[in-house]
Structures are given as C-alpha cells and as structure tokens.
Amino acid sequence: MTQNAAPALEAFVARAAGQGAALAETGLPTRRVEAWRYTPLRSIADTAWQKAVPLTTETATALLDRLVLPETGARVVYGNGQLLNALSALPEAVRQASENVSPLKGVFSATLNTALGERGLDIRVPAGTDAGLLTLVSLSDGQDVSTHLQHRIVLEDGASLTLYDVSAGEGRYIANPRFDIVVGKGATLRHVKVQRESLTGTHLAIVSADVAEKGEYDSFTLNQGSSLARHEAVVTLGAPHAMAHVNGVQIVDGQRLNDLTSMIHHAAPDGSSRQTVKTVLSDAGQGVFQGKILVDRVAQKTDGYQMNQALLLSERAQINSKPELEIYADDVKCSHGATVGALDDEQLFYLRSRGIAEADARDMLVRAFLIDALDLVFDEGLRDLLLRSMMS
C-alpha cells in the first residue's frame, strides 16, 4: 500500500510549472493525518493526472442535458476547467472582478488547488444589489485528468446572490474546485451545491467564507456522486451578528465514499451557526461527517447548533461521524447531537399493512428522514429542484 503518494505528487508538481512548492511541502495526506483519517486518498495516488483538454460546446451541451437545472436566472458553464463562453452569461447586476484567491493554509484541497489553479468565477456583487440566481455548472470529462477551478465571489455590503452550484461529469477525473467567498455587512449569499460527479470521479471541494457584521452565508450541499468526494467548508464569522448555515445531505451507495467536513469559526460576539447534516448509506457505502465549531474567547453570546444523523440501510455500510466543539468563551449556547440508526421495522410494517410495497415504503421512510434537512433550503423552487435532482 502506498503511504506517501510520491508518483502522483510528482505528476502534479511537474504540471504546476514552478508552483509546485506548496504541494510538495504538504504532500498527499495519509490516513495518519487526522483530517483525512476516514477519507483515504490512496485511490488518487499512483495516477499520472493530466491537465484536462477543453470540452467542446457539443460535449458540454450533451452533459448539461442530463442535469436537472434551474430554468430561470443566469448560467455560467465551465468544461474541464475552462469557461464555455457560448453557454455562459453572468447576471446583469454582477461585476467582473480581477482579484486573487486568498491563500488557505493547512487544508490539502486548497493546497492542491493553489498549486494547479485555473481561473474560475471572479465576481463582485455591488453594495445593496440583489443579483438574483446564478447557476454555476462545472463539467468534467476525460480519463485521468484533473481540474482545479478557483472562484472568488465578493458580496459588498447589503448585496445578495443565490448560487446554484452543480458539479457533474463523465470518466475518471479529479474535480478540485475552490470557492473564496466574502460576504459583506448585511449581505447574504445562499449557496446550494449539488455534487453529482461521475461514479468513478473524485471531488475535492474547498469553500472558505468570511462573513462580516450581520452578513449571512447560507449553504446546503447535496453529496451524491463520485467514487470519493469531500466537500469542505471553512466559515469564519469575523464580526458581530454574523450567521452561517452549513447544511447538507449525503446519499452514498455502491462502494463510494462521501464526506462533508466543516469548520465554523466564531471569531466575534453574537454570531450564530446552524448545521443539519443527514447521510443515507446503502450497499458498502461509506459516509464521513466532520464538523468542528470553534468559539474564540471574544465570541460571547455565540449561538451554535449542530445535528448530524445517519441512516444505515445495509449491514456493510459505514458512517464515521466526528462532531467537535472547541469553546473558549464562557457565555455561549452551543448544542450538538449525532444519531446513527436503521429503518424502523414498525414504521415499515405500518406502511406495508396499508398496501404499500416494501421498496416504496423504504423510499418513503428515507425521504422522511431527509426532509428536515431539505426543508432548510430557503427557496421552495430550489428545494423541489434538489428533490428532483436527488431522484434522477
């Protein structure tokens, strides 16, 4: 077994043309690295990952046709790490910016992205402007290729934007997007993410969001694809009354592994954070939830809530759940809970005794398990879209 994935790293480093230093320092984390203990990366070691070739509009359109996407709002499409102009338009209210993604140390997905980054969205929503809905589609297609999009999204004070962020593709690839998000005073970014990568793909996403006074980062992630996927969010509530929602649903079957990792950092007083994550596992699927809430000494009156629940539909399925609370302030309200369970036999029998076939009864109960996480998606239209996407 490869403990240190030198061949893969060399391949990456060779590609990075001079930017390889940061990656070489960190290396590919082994399972001895606490943050990756439950999510082994050995499946991406030993492959000489190549830069993906640009997608034709035709190929991209064929991939797009398979997705459940919003009919309204603006849409921007990336194919293998490159903007597809013919399929893309930004919302009118949004300004194109030219800013660099800020560094994020000590997070492997970010290090990898920094080393090989490709320019993605770079936008600014002007103060006091509601830019509406922007659908961002990131498509990948190829064999042993990787993409590393860097997105920077800045909401000025009082601005708002809804980002519907979909990743999908075909083949064996690594999609490694980075979102660098700044939410200004009283601004609101709603980030609904749908991860439906190819079942042989790998998805390593890293979101960092800095939220200013009375700003809100409201996110929901559906993890439902890839052979191996981690969605990682690092949210910093750096000014009073900032708010974060880091909710999600993971649906894991086959031999796949899906991972939601988050760090919510309360660095100022009166902040609040909410997190509900539900994972449904079948076959030999593996789920990981790592949720840390860090409350600084200055962050008095913090109100934090975290709940993660897993439903195991098979004896071979596995969930690793690691809630972490690290609190240095003495006047806070932080609660968390975790449950792991199977379907309830009595409930199943009740449904079947009403004529509902066993498979349908199971589906109903799984949906019921997920519903209170899905209900946290603020917009009914997007919630329906997510449900349709989940069932497709």
Next chain:
Amino acid sequence: MSDFLKIQGLQARIDADGTPKDILKGLDLEVPKGEVHAIMGPNGSGKSTLSYVLAGRDDYEVTGGSVTFKGQDLLALEPEERTALGLFLAFQSPVELPGVNNANFLRTAVNAVRRARGEAELDAVAFLKAVRAETKHLSMSDDMLKRAVNVGFSGGEKKRNEVLQMRLLQPSFAILDETDSGLDIDALRIVAEGVNSLRSPDFSALVITHHQRLLDYIVPDRVHVMAHGRIIHSGGPDIAKTLEKQGYTQFLEAAA
C-alpha cells in the same frame, strides 16, 4: 361462504430476549362473509398477536396451523398483498411517521391498493374529493391531513385516522384491535358509525376489545372468548354482557 376467513390450529411464538415464547396455542376461528365477530379476553391472552399474525408482521413466527382468506393461504402472502386482497388492520397503537405527510401517505396507500386490485389510480383532485368526504363523516379537521402521519395526534385522532384509512382502502375484512381504547364517548360513536356504515354482505370484521361498551355501538353477530392463546368459548352478543358483569372466571374455569 364458510371459507371466507378460516383459522385452524394456529400456533405462533415471539422471540422474547432470546427465548421463544408461545403465544397462540392452536387457535380455531371462522368469520363468514358479511358477519362482524368480536373477540374478548383478558390481557396477555394473545388478542393483539392474532391481529399481527393475520396482518403479516414478521416478528411473530408461525409454528403451526393455517389461515385461509378468500381461498388463499394468507400466511404465504406479504403484508401488502394481504391488504390488496382485502384485509385491513386498525392498529391498537398506530405508529408515528415523522416527515411523512398524512395526505401523501393516504394517497400513496389508496393508489397502491387500487393498482393491485386492477383499478385506476386516483389523481390528486379525485383523491382530495374522496378524502374530504370521509374526513367530514369522521369529524376530522383538514389540518390532520397536512400534518405528519399520527405525529402529535391525540389518542382519539390516531384512532380516527385508522378508521379513515380503513374507509379509503375499502377492505372486505377489517380487524379492529382495541380501536375503542383511549376514546371518549363521542369519538367512540363516530368510530363505530364509521365501521357500521361499511357493514354489508361483502364486509366482515373482527373487533378485538376489552370492553362491552364498544359492542353497544358495533353489535357483533358472534362473540368469542380468548384465553391462553385459544378461543375457549363462542356465542351470541349477550356473552359480552355476561363478561362485563361476571368477568372471565366462569369461562376460564369451564375451559380448564
């Protein structure tokens, strides 16, 4: 006619913390088409076990005997197939289903049964019309349709929800497992009326109860006394009154 529901020598056990416990010990019972029968018996006599075994709950192991329903081997069928065939169990303690909307649940159940019986499914409008007519009869609020199944329902509301399901699924044989427990007199009347209005030459029922009271409203054709996993005595509706006055002792002694 006599082969509508026929139970012969039925034996069943449950696994009680690793040791099998026999509960039904050779039970014989026939309910002919169009008749309503009642079963009365002390706690622990196996009344609820009988209803679960008939409905197909798999924590009970059938170790002997047979059940035929409309000429079919009932015990060989899945629970949903039994329901499609016309059996319905109104639960003593209906389970709560958080996250399952009651109206969606009812429509899913109705259409599953209609499909299995070769009938056309009801669309949303037709279903709503059908369900509204029933809820009105049962004095149920529309609010109960919007809530999650049985979640936050009072005891009486749960029982009414059971009767609502029974009426929507149109069974030919209903088992009512202590449907009267936890009901006040008004609710009892409403529930009894819900059952009585189904009575016809094509509808049979087995009413399991502790109390004579329910049988004042749903008057049975026959009453069976159950004890120690068997039917120990059968007779006309007046047995219920005797039981109410004198208790089970005389029947238990006679059977001993």
